[in-house]
Amino acid sequence: MVEDVINGLENMRLMTEEEEVITILDEGRKEEIEGCALSLIGKFLTCKPFNKRAAHNTLRRAWGLEKDIQIVEVGSNLFQFKFSREFDLDRVLRGGPWSFDNQVLLLRRWHKGMTATNVKFESVTLWVQIWGAPFDMSSPKVASEIGRRLGEVVDVEKRRSLESQNLFMRVKVALPLSKPLRRGGFIGGSDG
Structure with missing residues (x-):
């Protein structure tokens, strides 16, 4: 029985002709390349x-x-x-x-x-909201730094005007699908 399995596996090998790579020039697929x-x-x-x-x-x-x-x-x-x-x-x-x-x-x-x-597909791009940051940390630079800790930063929402305080910051991040989503975290300045 084991011998039959081994013989069957040997018969499954590719023949020399089957291993040959069939090269197709770009000219032969130009229309499909343009369509894609x-x-x-x-x-x-x-x-x-x-x-x-x-x-x-x-x-x-x-x-x-x-x-x-x-x-x-x-x-x-x-x-x-x-x-x-x-x-x-x-x-x-x-x-x-x-x-x-x-x-x-x-x-x-x-x-x-x-x-x-x-x-x-290795990542998903999402807008991440950052709530509760101290007033002196509510800036696009801080949002970008936080975004870099999560994944690859794609975009950062700019502050509407210096006179108005945003309730939260937003950063668009390509988050890796291989890692679970972070539910939160802490931020601190050099003084704590």
């Missing part, structure tokens, strides 16, 4: 089923792109958003976070060689 160049790959951060048609329609309306975007399902809960203009793609990518039915949409830019099995 203005694409984002997205995935909803959920395991539960959801209404894909409603999600697509909601995103189209939220992005103001009812007709100027093509949404293709390329894997299980994996979508390719094809834009007609670079401006719209950048606006959507920078304008998030986006969500549907309380599930965040993870987005990343398409690149050559990306497949449904090798696309990786």
Whole structure:
């Protein structure tokens, strides 16, 4: 019996012809590359089923792109958003976070060689609110420093005016998906 398993495994080896790499020049896939160049790959951060048609329609309306975007399902809960203009793609990518039915949409830019099995989502970009900071620490520089401790800082909300005090500060951070969300923390100056 063990011998049959070993013989079966030996028969599973690739033949020399199967190991050969078939090289396809960019010229042979130029049209597909151009069709993907203005694409984002997205995935909803959920395991539960959801209404894909409603999600697509909601995103189209939220992005103001009812007709100027093509949404293709390329894997299980994996979508390719094809834009007609670079401006719209950048606006959507920078304008998030986006969500549907309380599930965040993870987005990343398409690149050559990306497949449904090798696309990786390693972070989620969210606005983090910082409440209760001392008045002398309510500044974009402090918000940025706090954001750096959480992940990669993407943007910092500027203070509306020097005369008005904000109730909280906001920093947009790419938070690593591999770490749990921090619920809070303490900040202190050099004097405590």
